[in-house]
Amino acid sequence: MFRKILIANRGEIALRILRACKELGIDTVAVHSTADADAMHVRLADESVCIGPPPARDSYLNIPSLLAACEITGADAVHPGYGFLAENARFAEILADHKIHFIGPKPEHIRIMGDKIEAKKTAQRLGIPVVPGSDGGVGSDEDAQRIAAEIGFPVLVKAAAGGGGRGMKVALTADDLSQALSTARSEAKAAFGDDAVYLEKYLSTPRHIEVQVLGDGRGAAIHLGERDCSLQRRHQKVWEEAPSPVITAAQRAEIGETVAKAMRDMKYLGVGTVEFLYENGAFYFIEMNTRIQVEHPVTEMVTGIDLINEQIRVAAGEPMTLTQADIVFEGHAIECRVNAEHPTTFRPSPGRITHYHVPGGLGIRVDSNAYQGYSIPPHYDSLVGKLIVHGKTRDECLMRLRRALDEFVVDGIDTTLPLFRTLVRTKDIAEGRYDIHWLEHFLAETVHKAG
The missing domain is CATH 3.40.50.20 (Rossmann fold)
Structure with missing residues (x-):
């Protein structure tokens, strides 16, 4: 150690x-x-x-x-x-x-999965289902038009070295494609120093489902279930939950084993997350994050496994003591990312926290470095903290989350707490009926009504 x-x-x-x-x-x-x-x-x-x-x-x-x-x-x-x-x-x-x-993982695995094109090729080779798309980067606009016609419109133009929604544009028709390619390349070059882009079939109403994995680097690997990260704004996650409201136990076991087998074949070391779009009962690989995720606490809450602890142990060369049979999923967990932003305009709100009170009680966890008198600096991301709630059922979890959000106090700066207080009382959320576009549509309607 x-x-x-x-x-x-x-x-x-x-x-x-x-x-x-x-x-x-x-x-x-x-x-x-x-x-x-x-x-x-x-x-x-x-x-x-x-x-x-x-x-x-x-x-x-x-x-x-x-x-x-x-x-x-x-x-x-x-x-x-x-x-x-x-x-x-x-x-x-x-x-x-x-x-x-x-x-963390071996450098070669970081490098492969950091290149979206190579990651997709690797996933296909390892038996992970992928979104239909180009085999690699697209060169000329003519090549892109030909590939897009084969895939079928609408298509998504994505930066090969991208992430966080940068260098990502939708082309609904052939007429839109040239502009989407130009814009995506420019954004990718500015953000990542690499203007390579590739094409994927654009799924209209998918959910964002990710599978947590752990490997020892020597051929042992397990999965720890899925997280549903479909509530997003500008491709940035704001709310995550486990298990997904739409995934069955059989689907979880099937996609989990597919991913775990791939990690065993790779001899993957450490924690990682394989991310999918999910639509009409099918999973489509989009990327793999070779690190701990912001939303890892929801997995910890439903499995009782300390992911950071396990990550450190396997990195130190200790044998992995967990087997797939040891992973038991209990209850439901939801995480809300509380950011120092205005709740409707999302304007950054750095500054001094004048009063700070976190909720407590059974099943409540707050991961935050904030305290009363602490100043949120303007130089980094705006995360104040994460509120994670666990309950025996999703309904109990939602009720506990409502109570916890009402108790959570952060004064002196704007935060996204009011947004979550609204979401947790919204019928679609309560019924688990949302996809990756739902939140932006909801916010647009809210602003329109307010105007």
Whole structure:
């Protein structure tokens, strides 16, 4: 087991990793920018190192500074959390060159799954169902038109190196395709430095279903069920739940085993999430995230498995003690991402929290680094914290979530709490009737009525 882990991240995930380390008896090193000097994970870590000024490129993305922090503190492992360098294969390789363990997958798996085209080819080879589309990147507009005609309109143009909805455009007809290609390429080049794009069949009303996996890097791998992440705004998840309201136990077992077998064949190491679009009873692979997910707590709540703990153990070379038979799904869990944003315009709202009170009681969990008097900096993502609620049934979970949201108080800044108080009392949500477009339609109608 590792002696000392440097946590190469910030916010709630840094605090979450720190807690897992403490429970494993591992010393911790917090790194921080000057903007995060008062962060809770910095206060609670055994050691802390300032790695630069507020801009992420000068601090949390600054590999030389992170290496120096490891050397200064004697950290023998780095946990990257999510975002920043979590899916940077070169970072993992550089750490290995310096005899420092990267708590994550093998660099080759990060690299394959970080390229959407290669990821899709790999998924097909491993027997995972994929969305019909181009075999690789599309070159000329003429090639794109030919491929799109074969797939059938509407089609989705996607950045090969993309994520988070950037470099993604819908072409409803052949007339729309040239403009969609041009825009997607420009966005992809600006966001990722790579303008390669590919085509996929556009599914009109899919749900976003993802499967959590864990592997030991030596051929053992299991799945821990699915999460439904269909409530999204601009391709960004805002609400996640497990299990999905529309997936049966038989479907869960089938798609779970398909994914777990693929991970066994890859000899995948650590935690990962294989994401699908789901429509009319069929799953279609879209991507794999080779890291811990923001929404991992809902899986922990329904399985009782500490994913960060398991991630650290297998990274240290310990044999995986869990088998598929050990994974038992109990009850229902929902996570709401509480952001420092206006609840209807989603305008960022950094600033000082003047009053902060989190809900409590049975089945309530809040993952947050916020506290009364803490200032949300304007330099990073706007996540204040995650409210995760568990109940014996989905109905009980929703009732408990309503109560918890009403108790949750964050004053001094705008947050998305009012949005969730509305959603949890909405009939479609209560009945589990929503897809990846539902929230944006709901918000547009709400604004229209208000206007």
